[in-house]
Structures are given as C-alpha cells and as structure tokens.
Amino acid sequence: MEVRTRIAPSPTGQDLHIGNAYTALINYVFAKKSGGKFIIRIEDTDRTRFVEGSEERILSSLKWLGIAHVEGPDNGGEYAPYRQSERLSLYGEHAKKLIELSHAYYCFCTSERLETMRKDQEARKLPPMYDGLCKHIPKEEAQKKIDEGAKYVIRLNVPEEGVTSFTDIVRGTISFENALIDDQVLLKSDGFPTYHLGVVVDDHLMNITHIVRGEEWISSTPKHILLYQFFGWELPVFAHVSLLRNPDKSKLSKRKNPVWVSWFKEQGFLPEALLNYLATMAWSFPEGKDIFSLEEMIKEFRLEDLQTTAPIFDLEKLKWINKQYLMVKPLNMFVTLASGASGYSRNVNFQQISEGTASLIQPRISTLAEYDSMVGFLFKPPKEYEIEINKESLNLVKNALEKCEWNHLEMEKSIRAVADASGVKSKDLFMTLRVAVTGKTVGPPLLESLELLGKEKTLARLIVQ
C-alpha cells in the first residue's frame, strides 16, 4: 500500500509555525523514504480564529523550506478539496451516520449550562466532563426539537466502560479508560466539525496511512480511535512526535520565542540550515553527523528512531549550523544570497556587494542579516568611534598610507616600517587605523577592506577632529 502522510495546519497565525515546519519535515521525509506522498490539508474550521492570508503564507513558507506537497489546496489532487471549509457536507453526513448507529447524540445544552456544570465539577474535584444530560433524549424527540429550530451540537457517545488503546510507533501501547473520555463535540452548532471529526473523516477519505503529529494530540487519540471503530474503518499508524520547547521547558510559544518561519527567513537563516537543525531535534544521524542534507536524511530516516523527549529550541546551535552552510557556499552564490535576491532581510542595505567583500566576511557571519553590520563601513563613514583615537598614531598611519601603492601587501609594509621607525607598536597602529576607518574595533581584515574602499575615501577618514 502506498504511504500517504500529511500535515493539517490551521490558518490561525501570521505564518507557518516552526513547530508545524518540524512535523512537516518529518512527514515529508518519511513519505519520501517510503516512496509515498506528502499532502497538505487546511483545517479552517474555527471561524473565530481565522486569519486572513495565513494559508498563503503557510504555503509559501513551506515552499521556501523546500518541503513540497503533491496534493494540497493550491495544487489540488484526486481527493480534493483540501480545505475543510469546502468539505462541510461530508462531516454533517458522517455525524448523522453516527447518530443512526447511536454512537453519537444530539445535545441541546447551552454554553451557560456547560460552564456552570464544569465549575461545579471543579469545585467537587471531579474531572470536568459532559454529564450526559442529552444522551438519553429519544431520537424522535430530539428530531422534533431540531425541526422547531433548536440549536444543537452532535456529541460522541463514548462507551461508559472498557479501555481504548492504540499502538504508537515511537512510544508503544498507550491506553485510556473510556470512563475518563469526554463525550466530545463532533459537530458544532454552526455546522462546522470540530478537529476530532474533521481529522478522522478526512484522514480516512484521503487515505492517510501514517498520522505523524505533535504529542499534544496523544490524549485525544482515543477519541479518534473510537471514531475509526464506530465507522468501521481501518486504523492508520500513529506516531506522536515530541513538542519543541522554550528555554523554560514550556511548549514553544510566540510569547517567549520567535516561532514564525518568516522570522528565520528575515534573520538570514538558510532553509536547508533550518531544516537540518529541525531534523536534529527529532532524530539523530547515524554516526552522530551534525551537518546533513535532506537527501541524506531521507536515505537514513526511520520513524522508529524518532526522539521521545521534548527538545529545547536553541538558537545558538541553529546559528552554528547556518554558518556551516554559509561557509561552504561558492562565493558567487554567497553574493547572490547576501544581496537579498532571495528576499532575505528587508532592513538590510546590500548595495555594491562584490565577491571581494563577500570573501572577507563569509567565514565571519552566521546569518546573512549580519552582513550589513560587518561591511556597512564600506558604504558609509563611521558616525562614532568605539574607542578614542590616538592622534599621534593616526598621523603616522596617514603619512605611511599617503605615499603608498594601494594594495594591501604594500600598505602593510609601509605601516610596519613606520612602526619600526617611530617605536610605536604595529598592533596599535593597525587598531588606530581600523577604528578611524570603520568606527569599530572588530571587523573584516583591515587592509584588504581598505583596498576595496579606495585610497581617496580611506584618507578622507583619517582626518579626525
């Protein structure tokens, strides 16, 4: 049977969440590894949290990452449509079918009643669950109420006894007591399905064979298992991946960390570096290799080897990985990337980038966005100086440079000669020159930079008040 995996993002955020990118990567790699298909389905059933334009941005971030889907809302496929809001009638039909089978029931409880019920349960230290008030309303009576225009939802009729369990491919068997599983709402009063009905119906109809998703879903999986059983459908394989965390160990959130893929793009991270880093969060390459490509990962990947502990997202290591990728880029490609052609940082001014400047800073930056602060002095004189400039040294350097042929080897010779003659340390002379020209104490190789800056501009900066 052909392997089919999917991610099902909700268009409720400003962009693709890094956590979604992470599960997308695993789903994609596993599908590729198995010669199967990776698809995207948009779960837009919550109208209250819907964000305009979110779907487009999610899709374009996925594309930027290089995670390609063969079926989805933008490119269609044989199981179209791939947007839940366009599949509404399907969920209604399936919910009705469950009612006929008495595996679901109509519920007319108001949200006010549910709220006071929960408060009461909480006060009595009972697990907050639907109390089943509407469970025993005869079908005819319920139908009559509906015909009279009563608002209703459809709830899952969970067996009161027994145990529901499933085998997670990375965690083994997980069991839940039915008595503790809530009679979950399946169809909301607005006619939209909840996540639980939506995923199960669509995953089955779309022939999804492996459900690889975040561990936040473990506790609702028994509801899904029940649904599969009630419909008489074959169970897919489940694999719950660990959640990415903030440094304080809580679930990765936008309040505490950058989470949007677009942020990483703007910061100058390379998609292959981001993917490489994300991969190491979930899985480790044989022999402990740190840097590996998507293709290499696909070759070696096994679902069973997925990590079970939830990792902390560490920007430092991501930066290091990014640097590894940046350093081995051919110079011309590096220039193209750095000049913002691929839409990197918007607040960076990358004019006049040449292979000369690029070669000076390539091993010195870990993200493309650092380019500007590194070579900005080539385009504009410093406004302030990090340390005070020694006038005497400055004059010595100036004199040396004025009558010097403009290439870094000659310049170095003259400066060292002046140092010897005057007794001032050459190190100090170089530092004085650096600060006068760049304003900073750190930067790319000085003399090579000045060669690029030009004699005239350099000398003009050596006149300091």
Added chain:
RNA sequence: GCCGCCAUCGUCUAGUGGCCUAGGACGGCGCCUUCUCAAGGCGCAGAUCGGGGGUUCGACUCCCCCUGGCGGUACCA
C-alpha cells in the same frame, strides 16, 4: 485535581545488559595562528546516567515505586 507522555553534561544527543571510570556536537574556557574579529588546529572544564528499591554474576540500559518536567482536560486546533 484527574488522565497521559517523558527523564544521560547548561543545550542537542550516542548508548538497546558487560566495549562506559559514559562518546560526539553547540555553548564556555585556554593555547597556537594573528592587524581586530572570525575561521582553522590542539586542549580543558562539564553528567556519581532525577531518587529509591528490585531482577541479574553484572545495569545508563529490564521491572516497580517516588519525584520532577511537559502535555491534555473547550461548540481551539
């Protein structure tokens, strides 16, 4: 509270009963190189494998309990 998942250096991890007085990577520190900063090379510190019981000739590895962290507990996904 209840249910569930998880538990090796600060961080990411290797490790599937003896190869482990626990290996690698990031970060940190030091040295070499050097016009600064990087890069590169070499080295150092850093985990009594959360705690306690078992099982075993032998546990980081298997079982139980505890503790801790996280997740879920919605007409959100």
